Amino acid sequence: MAKLLTALWMRPALLLWVPPAFWAGNLVLGRALGGTFPPVSLAVGRWAIALVALAPFVAGRAWRERAQLIAAWPVILACGTFGIAGYNAIAYVALQSTPAANVAFLNSTLPLMIPLAALVLTREPIRARTLAGIAISFVGVAWIVSRGDPAALAALRIDGGEILVLIAVANYALYSVLLRRKPPAIDPLVFLAATMAVGLAVLAPFWALELWGGARIPLDAGSIAAVVYIGLFASLFAFILWNRCVAQLGASVTGVSFHLVAVFTALLAFTALGEPVRMFHLIGIALILAGFFLSTVGAPAVRNAALART
Numbered sequence: 640m641a642k643l644l645t646a647l648w649m650r651p652a653l654l655l656w657v658p659p660a661f662w663a664g665n666l667v668l669g670r671a672l673g674g675t676f677p678p679v680s681l682a683v684g685r686w687a688i689a690l691v692a693l694a695p696f697v698a699g700r701a702w703r704e705r706a707q708l709i710a711a712w713p714v715i716l717a718c719g720t721f722g723i724a725g726y727n728a729i730a731y732v733a734l735q736s737t738p739a740a741n742v743a744f745l746n747s748t749l750p751l752m753i754p755l756a757a758l759v760l761t762r763e764p765i766r767a768r769t770l771a772g773i774a775i776s777f778v779g780v781a782w783i784v785s786r787g788d789p790a791a792l793a794a795l796r797i798d799g800g801e802i803l804v805l806i807a808v809a810n811y812a813l814y815s816v817l818l819r820r821k822p823p824a825i826d827p828l829v830f831l832a833a834t835m836a837v838g839l840a841v842l843a844p845f846w847a848l849e850l851w852g853g854a855r856i857p858l859d860a861g862s863i864a865a866v867v868y869i870g871l872f873a874s875l876f877a878f879i880l881w882n883r884c885v886a887q888l889g890a891s892v893t894g895v896s897f898h899l900v901a902v903f904t905a906l907l908a909f910t911a912l913g914e915p916v917r918m919f920h921l922i923g924i925a926l927i928l929a930g931f932f933l934s935t936v937g938a939p940a941v942r943n944a945a946l947a948r949t
Contacts, residue, residue, distance in 0.1 A: 782922055
């Protein structure tokens with residue numbers, strides 16, 4: 640098992656499948672909890688669980704690398720603000736009022752935003768093959784959301800909730816690009832823990848306002864189990880693997896895998912909820928997978944020697 644995990648870690652293109660699977664579960668649970676779990680409290684809960692689980696493994700290294708962490712405070716602050724606090728809290732707020740189809744469609748603008756952010760912030764070139772894969776995958780998502788009727792996309796209204804989704808996605812696009820600025824001297828798990836701590840600090844005043852406004856946190860077994868899943872799998876493990884893929888493959892190539900969330904959400908709805916899989920699902924999934932493979936097949940396993948250590 641250890642050899643298998645090591646082999647997968649060294650082949651990040653194979654890891655690209657895992658975070659979207661975890662995030663599909665987060666999307667389903669986020670919708671299910673939307674009417675009962677306060678959104679900022681849910682974001683705080685997931686990251687508190689993730690940080691508590693990670694802290695024992697990185698505390699010693701974090702202390703030894705404290706000088707590097709202090710020197711890298713601007714990128715840690717930015718990553719914690721945009722990727723940990725901003726994206727998740729805003730997305731949960733949007734899920735309370737935004738139709739699921741709209742959320743799925745607008746979330747899939749992430750692979751379109753990442754190359755633009757990478758080009759502006761880091762001058763990372765965009766391969767024509769990557770752009771083609773993004774476009775094909777996006778068509779697949781649109782086909783699923785429209786249920787095979789492109790004219791139905793015209794019925795999608797852009798109002799306050801949808802704007803929040805786009806703001807959340809823009810936050811995550813910035814986070815994904817800024818990850819490339821992590822100093823190689825800082826251990827990746829130490830860096831992730833630092834961004835989690837910063838994200839929780841950013842969320843703290845908003846959480847206090849939410850509780851002061853009368854929000855109540857449900858403590859039933861189902862809600863607690865859902866938050867534990869989101870904290871461990873959709874937060875800790877998914878972010879570790881996502882950060883690894885960004886470091887090795889670049890933000891643009893990694894971003895294409897976000898379209899797989901739609902694939903795994905459809906499969907999860909079929910297996911867990913018994914929802915039927917129809918022809919428009921199959922066509923959309925085929926397009927998403929075609930675009931994903933077009934973008935990722937042949938992507939370099941290691942970008943340079945420095946990144947090989949992350």
